[in-house]
Ligand SMILES: *[C@@H]1O[C@H](CO)[C@@H](O)[C@H](O)[C@H]1NC(C)=O
Ligand SMILES: *[C@@H]1O[C@H](CO)[C@@H](O)[C@H](O)[C@H]1NC(C)=O
Ligand SMILES: *[C@@H]1O[C@H](CO)[C@@H](O)[C@H](O)[C@H]1NC(C)=O
Ligand SMILES: *[C@@H]1O[C@H](CO)[C@@H](O)[C@H](O)[C@H]1NC(C)=O
Ligand SMILES: *[C@@H]1O[C@H](CO)[C@@H](O)[C@H](O)[C@H]1NC(C)=O
Ligand SMILES: *[C@@H]1O[C@H](CO)[C@@H](O)[C@H](O)[C@H]1NC(C)=O
């Protein structure tokens with residue numbers, strides 16, 4: 015998701031340059047017209063209107079708590095997550111990358127190696143029960159687009175691995191036509207044209223194609239949800255009223271293209287909070303119980319995206335995370351389930367040897383370390399423990415007030431990576447394990 019690294023050995027600038035408290039997802043680059051003028055000609059990828067792998071319908075019951083992880087940086091590139099693949103090129107995002115020399119071969123190599131069945135097995139062993147897999151609309155739309163196709167075959171494989179490992183999958187349409195946010199995570203940074211021309215219609219057509227396949231009964235044991243859009247901005251080029259009316263239209267279009275009666279349709283809150291979506295929840299869910307309601311909202315809860323958060327001590331970060339249950343997540347009486355579709359263990363703190371933390375990126379005492387500029391493998395105990403306290407408090411809050419959570423991201427750098435945090439003791443070998451239980455004082 016986030017397209018700058020507030021992370022080990024990367025300059026912290028972006029986190030401190032934010033205006034007016036709005037999530038500022040880093041550097042919005044102007045796209046390079048010289049690079050993007052050459053459209054990649056890719057023939058339509060035929061997709062079937064339903065599952066091609068025969069399957070007996072397995073267990074379609076969702077676990078009571080969805081404990082998930084994002085497979086970010088895989089089928090949509092984000093330079094801050096996989097800088098190596100961008101080496102020796104001017105590309106800044108998927109859009110520009112796809113027109114560089116040798117892009118297709120590099121992509122295929124990345125798709126084959128970055129995420130494999132061994133990852134799925136490791137993920138399942140941690141007690142994770144679901145994957146959120148971002149993919150671009152371009153793999154599910156027949157007309158020529160400027161993107162290289164083929165990632166959908168990898169998605170299909172991954173869904174098969176998930177099925178074998180007993181994991182559920184959320185197919186997340188993360189890159190929408192025209193770009194819904196101008197961040198690299200949409201495939202294209204620097205422009206926001208999702209609400210112009212026929213892009214909103216194309217968005218729905220692609221979603222219907224996703225739904226015909228992954229919303230079919232033949233996937234009902236594994237694909238539990240489809241996400242309509244990831245992080246559309248609700249300011250500047252996007253109109254929030256239109257986002258909400260489009261959501262209702264897209265919900266019905268996806269529903270009618272699906273045959274799995276249990277399929278959930280998930281929308282991101284467009285950087286408002288789930289509170290702003292309750293009317294739509296009421297309209298689309300009626301009196302359906304939270305556990306099986308067909309429409310759910312996705313909210314992303316980070317504490318490393320705005321300047322003010324870099325002033326907080328870790329104790330303050332933890333208090334804020336616990337408080338999310340009332341400030342952002344909805345009460346159990348609501349008719350709108352909430353997924354925390356993205357969050358991170360990363361905060362910008364420095365930890366002294368005596369365990370005290372301060373916000374920011376600087377401390378001058380021997381042994382003191384700041385999370386944004388020391389590699390996670392070199393973290394000393396105070397920083398590891400402080401980060402673990404925060405992450406465990408986050409998980410407690412999400413499980414108290416949400417339908418489920420998905421950490422960003424499996425192979426994220428530093429404390430952005432679930433794989434890393436487990437490896438370096440920032441979380442236990444099971445995601446339900448707590449070294450610091452009851453921090454939020456929930457009953
Ligand atoms: C897919 O659809 C075709 C034609 O509608 C049908 O014959 C086939 O059984 C379906 N396959 C699956 C796996 O649902
Ligand atoms: C189906 O999955 C649910 C949720 O994980 C679980 O509680 C239930 O035991 C499973 N049922 C069967 C028959 O495996
Ligand atoms: C996409 O193209 C394929 C192959 O030409 C065709 O079979 C299919 O019907 C098309 N799908 C849509 C939704 O236009
Ligand atoms: C479909 O079959 C292919 C080939 O065996 C496999 O790689 C893939 O994971 C399967 N997909 C699902 C969803 O089971
Ligand atoms: C947003 O869209 C709504 C509905 O189309 C419209 O009434 C409103 O004027 C628009 N707002 C802005 C700021 O353009
Ligand atoms: C806690 O949440 C409430 C809203 O429920 C908000 O008014 C308050 O500022 C929050 N406090 C902190 C410390 O975040």
Ligand SMILES: *[C@@H]1O[C@H](CO)[C@@H](O)[C@H](O)[C@H]1NC(C)=O
Nearest residue numbers: 366367368369370371379382
């Ligand atoms: C921990 O060390 C820092 C830096 O020396 C100091 O400012 C702080 O007061 C100490 N905290 C405690 C609780 O001793």
